[in-house]
Amino acid sequence: MKKLLIASTSTVHGKKYLEYILPELSLFFKGVKEILFIPYARPSGLTHKAYTEVAKTAFEKINIEVRGIHEFENAIDAVNNAKGIFTGGGNTFLLVKELYDHKLISALKNVVENGTPYFGTSAGSNITGLTMQNTNDMPIIYPPSFNTLGFINFNINPHYLDPDLNSTHMGETRETRINEYHTINSTPVLGLREGSWLAVNGSKVTLKGDLNARLFQQGKAAVELPSETDLSFLM
Amino acid sequence: MKKLLIASTSTVHGKKYLEYILPELSLFFKGVKEILFIPYARPSGLTHKAYTEVAKTAFEKINIEVRGIHEFENAIDAVNNAKGIFTGGGNTFLLVKELYDHKLISALKNVVENGTPYFGTSAGSNITGLTMQNTNDMPIIYPPSFNTLGFINFNINPHYLDPDLNSTHMGETRETRINEYHTINSTPVLGLREGSWLAVNGSKVTLKGDLNARLFQQGKAAVELPSETDLSFLM
Structure with a gap:
């Protein structure tokens, strides 16, 4: 049975890397001694090695070892043999x-x-959706497709950000961007604020963390969903 | 000889669409009675027709007619016959x-x-660079390539935004995103703030408007360039 933890962010303001979610991770990976880390997204251009060290340092606190996928001769075998996987x-x-x-x-x-x-x-987390099309990132490299893993039947907008009502900047708000997506796509998009995550067990999906999430569906007004909302209706 | 006006934004805070740049446009399109408008980017999902109306209303004030490319039977002919072109x-x-x-x-x-x-x-403006890879937009559709028109020998980051030092949001700043681009690409990137534009005449490129622009080059610290800087060294 599918088992995922899909988090908006690794880090919340004022806390260390993964600190806010370590208690949850300890339960999620119960019985797992070593996980496979996929460092390919390279935040700030970090090397695979340096990024894996960051993950190692966090998971040490809950007694889980971390090995980077780049350390293996065969990446496919590494995935096939992993007891748990973390993509940063x-x-x-x-x-x-x-x-x-x-x-x-x-x-x-x-x-x-x-x-x-x-x-x-x-x-x-972006890649657990049907496509990566609700990422906030800059297209620094051309991927062969925007289709991703489809573990959930909708898309994620991580680091969801509410409009700054005092801003004089004329660039699009996050909500405007997602609405533009829905002028030509029908996949629902869940805006996950920093500190929120989804717990997926088979086809059951539950919103976790202290904050609301914001659900965008084509042709409907966006709605705020409180923590513990059962999102299985989207699957 | 190439003649371009590459603007960060159509609209600055507190002014109407194109209002801040109409005097410049009047000079730029001197002698041109009608321009071709390319509305394909469809902000907020506007139809081609509705978007063209927005452009028409602005250009009326400087006595220039606007026709949308969608009004022509053959788009290639429309481009070939145009006396001036505006892409919104x-x-x-x-x-x-x-x-x-x-x-x-x-x-x-x-x-x-x-x-x-x-x-x-x-x-x-993004598409006047070598690639569209420094856009801020969401990848709502998969283009066949990120390569663009290459009228200038570098890339543009429009709506360039300085980091908000009071923010508690953990998403990447604009500068971080551009630096990530430079970990795997060597094309220089010019961050154009809202209200700035580039005047291109052949291989001469000049920064215009009241504000500085921020130039990012691979392996160098970013630099602030004042208005009227000659950017031809990037060509």
Whole structure:
């Protein structure tokens, strides 16, 4: 049975990397001694090695070892043998390009559909949706497709940001961008604020964390959903 | 000789559409009675017709007529016959997809290199660079390529936004995104703040408007450039 934890962000303001979600991760990965880390999104251009060190330092606190996928000779085997998987944030275009280049899309789909627990933050959460088309990232590299893993039957907008009512900036708000998406696409989009995550168990999806999430559906007004909302109706 | 006006935004806070730049446009399109408008970027999902009306209303004030490219039976002929071209902002992914679908990339390159004056705002400015990879837009549609018109030998980041030092949001700043771009690409990127534009005459490029622009080059610290800076060294 599918088991995912899909988080808006790795880090909330004023706390260390993953600190806010470590208690949840400890339960989520219960019984797992080592997880596979996918560092391909390379935030701020960090090397795979340096990024994996960041993940290691956080997971040490809950006694879980972390190995970066770049440490393995064969990335597909690494996915197939993993007891748990964590894909970190960074640039979604780069992440998706690397997943296709390493032919990992079908391997990831296969193991996660068959029960390997998957944790994603930010870009690592974006790719759990049907497509990466609601990323906030800059298209720094051209991926062969925008289609992603489809573990959930909708898309994620991580780091969802409410409009700044005092801003004089004329660039589009996040809501405007998602509405533009819905002028030509019908996939629902869930705006996950920083500190929120989704718990997925099979086809059951529940909103977790302290904050509301904002659901955008084509042809409907956006709605605010409180924590603990059952989102299975989207699956 | 190439003649372009590449603007960060169509609209500055507190003013009407194109109002801040109409005096400049009047000089730029001197002697031109009618321009071709390319509404493909469809801001907020506006129809081509409705968007063209917005452009018409602005250009009426300087006695220039506007016809939308969708009004012509043959879009390539429309570009070839245009006395001036304006590409409006909106979603860059959608704009670039439509330009490729309508086979307009080479037609636009050809006429603008041969002297048809070209004015772009936001997405319409993004496409004057080598690639669209420094857009701020959401990838709402998959274009066949990120390569764009290359009228200038660098890329534009329109609506350039300085980091909000009071923000508690953990999403990447604009500068972080552009630096991530430079971890894997060498094309220089010019962050154009709202109210700034570039005047291009052949291979001469000058920064115009009241504000500084911010130049990002691979392996160098970003620099602030004052208005009237000659940017021809980037060409």
